């Protein structure tokens with residue numbers, strides 16, 4: 453019997469052209485959702501939807517650009533006659549360097565994509581959900597590096613701590629509209645984002661993971677699917693760590 457956890461839901465997934473966002477898009481479609489796969493890299497987004505079928509929609513979006521987000525949401529409404537009411541913010545970047553070597557422009561860039569991008573997508577998506585009187589679920593992505601204070605990530609780690617806080621604020625502001633907001637906090641996951649981590653560093657990280665391995669994107673999408681589903685109806689304003697028991 454096909455899985456139906458997300459049957460009938462229209463989902464907007466950013467960063468859907470790669471890694472965790474792609475795994476979310478695939479899992480959502482398997483669970484009966486229709487997916488708008490949004491990424492700044494359209495070709496990659498299209499690669500994702502090719503795996504899913506023609507009812508799903510690839511779309512190019514830059515999450516740092518509010519006007520772009522608005523027009524992309526309008527395009528989705530034109531096609532599906534309703535706005536998406538399941539929103540997953542997976543778009544994210546790293547630009548690592550020690551504080552003394554960090555380019556100020558890279559500091560701004562990471563905050564802009566990871567934090568402001570999440571804020572802008574939530575804001576514009578929530579407005580449309582409210583206009584259409586739709587409740588829904590938003591899931592944002594933080595990182596264990598936010599609590600670890602990872603060296604070399606003076607931009608990325610605070611951006612992810614702030615995403616967690618932003619989600620809690622949004623959960624309180626949006627609850628009256630029937631919109632839940634939660635955060636998933638991945639540990640170290642095998643995606644293009646971590647492919648550049650040197651093996652020596654990977655070994656050091658793995659030694660601190662109780663399950664002694666990096667996670668797979670599908671292991672994050674399982675939790676996101678739960679938070680998107682009606683099975684988590686009483687869960688909002690919280691964070692769920694999926695890190696294999698990282699110390």
Ligand code: NAP
Nearest residue numbers: 467470471472492514515542543544595638640641643645
């Ligand atoms: P990924 O494979 O690099 O995927 C991120 C996707 O977001 C890429 O397709 C990227 O495009 C896209 N993107 C970047 N900037 C964008 C923008 N301004 N507008 C729209 N799309 C944009 O990374 P991932 O590992 O799947 O990460 C997904 C999320 O999980 C991120 O928020 C990341 O911080 C978080 N996370 C990852 C890990 C991990 O270990 N992998 C751990 C904790 C949290 P480009 O390729 O063109 O940049």
